[in-house]
Amino acid sequence: MKEFILTANESGQRFDKYLKKLLPNAGSSFLYKMLRKKNITLNGKKASGNEKLKEQDRVCLYFSDETFLKFSQDSEALQKEYEALQKLDDKKLPVVYEDEDILILNKPYNMLSQKAKPEDVSANEYMLGYLIQRGALSFEEFRTFRPSVCNRLDRNTTGLLIAGKSMSGLQEMSEMLRTREVRKYYRCIVSGTIEKPASLKGYLIKDERTNKVRGVAQSNDDSVYIETAYTPVKQGDGWTLLEIHLITGRTHQIRAHLSSIGHPIIGDMKYGDPSINKKYEKQYHVKYQLLHAYRLEFPDGKIVSVDPPHIFTKITEV
The missing domain is CATH 3.30.2350.10 (Pseudouridine synthase)
Structure with missing residues (x-):
């Protein structure tokens, strides 16, 4: 017999899903048969598998060691x-x-x-x-x-x-x-000068072959809606530091959206401008897109933020 006492981390899930994790090599029909025959019990009683598990629940498997090893992970x-x-x-x-x-x-x-x-x-x-x-x-x-x-x-x-x-x-x-209850903000450095805040709306289509997305104005069967808001924080010689509010969260959304309006993120090898990237690589050793998930705002008022890497400061404080 094998006995397992559930921890807080294991609570809240359905019993049958827990059993599939405990015995990943066992089929569903086998597990339900074992439940019906009381070879698997919950708190000493027969169970259906639909029960919501709680901390300190006791799961017993009346299996031989050989059977347990056969159906459990190695x-x-x-x-x-x-x-x-x-x-x-x-x-x-x-x-x-x-x-x-x-x-x-x-x-x-x-x-x-x-x-x-x-x-x-x-x-x-x-x-x-x-x-x-x-x-x-x-x-x-x-x-x-x-x-x-x-x-x-x-x-x-x-x-x-x-x-x-x-x-x-x-x-x-x-x-x-x-449900977008957590508000996500990014900082990025883009090519060109942006002086006013804006909200960008449109649709994205993904090319699975190239793992690239492109923006389109009209919806179609293959597109997903996107919305990106930005506010300029600082401008310099040919660059702008932006704060981005990511309203929808799609693959490469910020990178593709900014590139589509002629302000690609510096260092972005997929959506950026090769000549601009080469310039910043030579001058500042930029080897990746200057995009940083900067701040999270939670519904309870909690705010968590972290400063961008030093390369941001190196460029924007010149």
């Missing part, structure tokens, strides 16, 4: 993954804010928010390593619950990433981002 491989995360350098992804349910992180450039390939080490892995190193994510919890980043930034966009530490934090932040 414990040795899982242990190796856990130990590898534990060894990651947590200084690569500084924590800006932390409470019981969420983390807000300052992502550097050249780091993925989440894995694109199995071998990638993304911000998500560094965040898991941070929690494991501090005893906030035990190996038993790791089996059935993975904290996760809730929003994404492009690999070479810097700044604030939100992660859910607990199940409730992950669910609440994901919903708040979906």
Whole structure:
């Protein structure tokens, strides 16, 4: 018999979903059969699988060791993954804010928010390593619950990433981002002079082959609505520092929207101006788009911000 006592991080989910995480190699029909026969019980009683789990709930599996190993993840491989995360350098992804349910992180450039390939080490892995190193994510919890980043930034966009530490934090932040209750602000340096605030509205179409998007004025079956507001903060010789309010959050939205009005972000190799990028690379060693997730404003009044990388100051204080 195997017994599991649920933690706060594992609560709030349906029992059958928890079982699928605990026994990922078992089919749904097998799990429901085990529930019907009381080979799997919840708090000592027969369960249907639809129950919402609570902290301190007791799950018992009346399986042999061989059966459990057959249907559970490879414990040795899982242990190796856990130990590898534990060894990651947590200084690569500084924590800006932390409470019981969420983390807000300052992502550097050249780091993925989440894995694109199995071998990638993304911000998500560094965040898991941070929690494991501090005893906030035990190996038993790791089996059935993975904290996760809730929003994404492009690999070479810097700044604030939100992660859910607990199940409730992950669910609440994901919903708040979906409904745009969290207001997201960016800073970027664009080519050209912009003197007045504006709100840009339109539609984006994505080319999956090139992983590029383009703006169009009219909606069609392949397009998504976008809205981007900006306010000039400072102007210089051929550049403007903007504060962006990202009203909708679509792939490459800020980069493509600004490029479409003739003010591409400096350093943007996909949507920018090659000659301008070359100039700033030579003069300031700019190697990535100067776009930074700068500030988050929450419905309860909490504001979290982080300064852009030093290269912003180096250019704008000349």
